[in-house]
Amino acid sequence: MLKLYNTLGRQKVFLKPLKDKLVRMYSCGPTVYDYAHLGHFRAYVFVDTLKRVLKYNKYKVKHVMNITDVGHLTSDADTGEDKMEKGAKREGKTVWEIAEFYTKDFFDAMEKLNVERANIICKATDHIKEMVDMVQKIIDNGYAYVISDGIYFDTSKLKDYGKLAGFNPEELKAGARVEFNEEKKNPTDFALWKFTAKDQKRQMEWQNEFFFKAEQIDLSKILAYANDNPNIKIEKSGKRFKLIVKGFPGWHIECSAMSIKYLGKVFDIHTGGIDHIPVHHTNEIAQSEAALKKESVKIWMHNEFVLVDNQKMSKSLQNFYTMHDILAKGFDPLALRYLFLTAHYRSKLNFTWDSLKAAENAYKSLKEKIASLDLNKKGKSQKIKEYKKKFLEFINDDLNTPQALSLLWQMLKDDELSDKEKYELALDFDKVFGLKLKEAKVEIPKEIVELAEERLKARKEKNWKKADQLREEIKKKGYSIEDTDDGYKIFKL
Numbered sequence: 001m002l003k004l005y006n007t008l009g010r011q012k013v014f015l016k017p018l019k020d021k022l023v024r025m026y027s028c029g030p031t032v033y034d035y036a037h038l039g040h041f042r043a044y045v046f047v048d049t050l051k052r053v054l055k056y057n058k059y060k061v062k063h064v065m066n067i068t069d070v071g072h073l074t075s076d077a078d079t080g081e082d083k084m085e086k087g088a089k090r091e092g093k094t095v096w097e098i099a100e101f102y103t104k105d106f107f108d109a110m111e112k113l114n115v116e117r118a119n120i121i122c123k124a125t126d127h128i129k130e131m132v133d134m135v136q137k138i139i140d141n142g143y144a145y146v147i148s149d150g151i152y153f154d155t156s157k158l159k160d161y162g163k164l165a166g167f168n169p170e171e172l173k174a175g176a177r178v179e180f181n182e183e184k185k186n187p188t189d190f191a192l193w194k195f196t197a198k199d200q201k202r203q204m205e206w207q208n209e210f211f212f213k214a215e216q217i218d219l220s221k222i223l224a225y226a227n228d229n230p231n232i233k234i235e236k237s238g239k240r241f242k243l244i245v246k247g248f249p250g251w252h253i254e255c256s257a258m259s260i261k262y263l264g265k266v267f268d269i270h271t272g273g274i275d276h277i278p279v280h281h282t283n284e285i286a287q288s289e290a291a292l293k294k295e296s297v298k299i300w301m302h303n304e305f306v307l308v309d310n311q312k313m314s315k316s317l318q319n320f321y322t323m324h325d326i327l328a329k330g331f332d333p334l335a336l337r338y339l340f341l342t343a344h345y346r347s348k349l350n351f352t353w354d355s356l357k358a359a360e361n362a363y364k365s366l367k368e369k370i371a372s373l374d375l376n377k378k379g380k381s382q383k384i385k386e387y388k389k390k391f392l393e394f395i396n397d398d399l400n401t402p403q404a405l406s407l408l409w410q411m412l413k414d415d416e417l418s419d420k421e422k423y424e425l426a427l428d429f430d431k432v433f434g435l436k437l438k439e440a441k442v443e444i445p446k447e448i449v450e451l452a453e454e455r456l457k458a459r460k461e462k463n464w465k466k467a468d469q470l471r472e473e474i475k476k477k478g479y480s481i482e483d484t485d486d487g488y489k490i491f492k493l
């Protein structure tokens, strides 16, 4: 049985998929306004490991990941510039070009890290209609109100708002968490839809209509907003009022709308980094529950941060490294994957180049060890079962990859297993690690290859004595040679 840590409830729970052996999961994807950094990579290697563990347990996985290409403001609250518009200004390009460029760069990095693509990758800007429909549902259910810069969610209407983060709305009223916008009813209220400000020039904006009952709005106030801002209009529509606005979605609504569209109203797992707990995911829960009137996600999983000098690696602190930095320093991206696996996803990981170097050395010797296994050495050890059982225990205990990785090393050093058994187990474990161990090759020094070639020539000339001498010489240098039909194979001793 697979146990996963559910942030909602703060405990490990057994995974019980809603539908047989199918696990439906959603991951918050990147905001594509700049290069992704090692912190993002950790988040998606964690997701990839989770998927691999699910598949190792014979579950089918339906995985959806979004691409945020609109609406994420520079503060996770509803203030500041739209990150995408800011990125476009910085580079003198259109927001669409920025989105395309950084999305491609992100997936290039993912491929280098051997992260499998989600079954469905969905862009926020392709789902404006779904988001508008969901906001309308939230309005109809009585959870929304209008202020001068947008349609907001009234968090006081939900009795357990903040349950994911474990905070109490009363404490928040003191205003500790977010800058308080005087017009909002509660400090935790957040934007469902933002209106383009009167003097704002946005590349990404849409004209949409939202319908309100008379008692849901303060008509005189809205008329005043409309008077001040040409992007806001209001008119009577049957028994209701129609608000016609130019604007864009709030950041959180995209994930609620797209997860429900592709995975159904209730699904199994939702992932993201821990920074998403207090705002983004807390608000996603509020929206989905207000629209659906029931709980939408069963298990919420969050990865801890990558740190630099004990501070979160982030764009805003300018302390980040990208895949381009990793490659420029000559590192194998899979060494980074190895580094991530050495720490549990729920513990902080302080990044240094020395730690990456150490991970690369360990990864190299792991590959050497595997490549030098002699597959002709077969056997039937009872211990295979034991190792498999332990491995499953570790990964099924909330993805304990550090322990699973040390089990791999322990197994490779175990003399009771034959080389063939070790090889097969290593490749089996690698279904979870994703370290491409199958491709491991020993790098044989030129000098050894030359001796081997000389020996091959001697053998062809039936000079067995010389061939034996050369075999000894190769052995003294730390390699063994084995004859095959088409020549020879060299192993590291």
Ligand code: AMP
Residues within 6 Å of the ligand: 028, 029, 030, 031, 032, 038, 039, 040, 042, 043, 271, 272, 273, 274, 275, 276, 303, 304, 305, 306, 307, 312, 313, 314
């Ligand atoms: P963003 O593009 O900022 O929305 O982030 C994409 C994902 O990466 C989110 O799940 C974040 O929580 C996660 N993330 C961002 N920075 C870090 C970090 N330093 N360490 C780990 N995860 C991070």
Ligand code: ZN
Residues within 6 Å of the ligand: 027, 028, 029, 255, 280
């Ligand atoms: Zn999200």
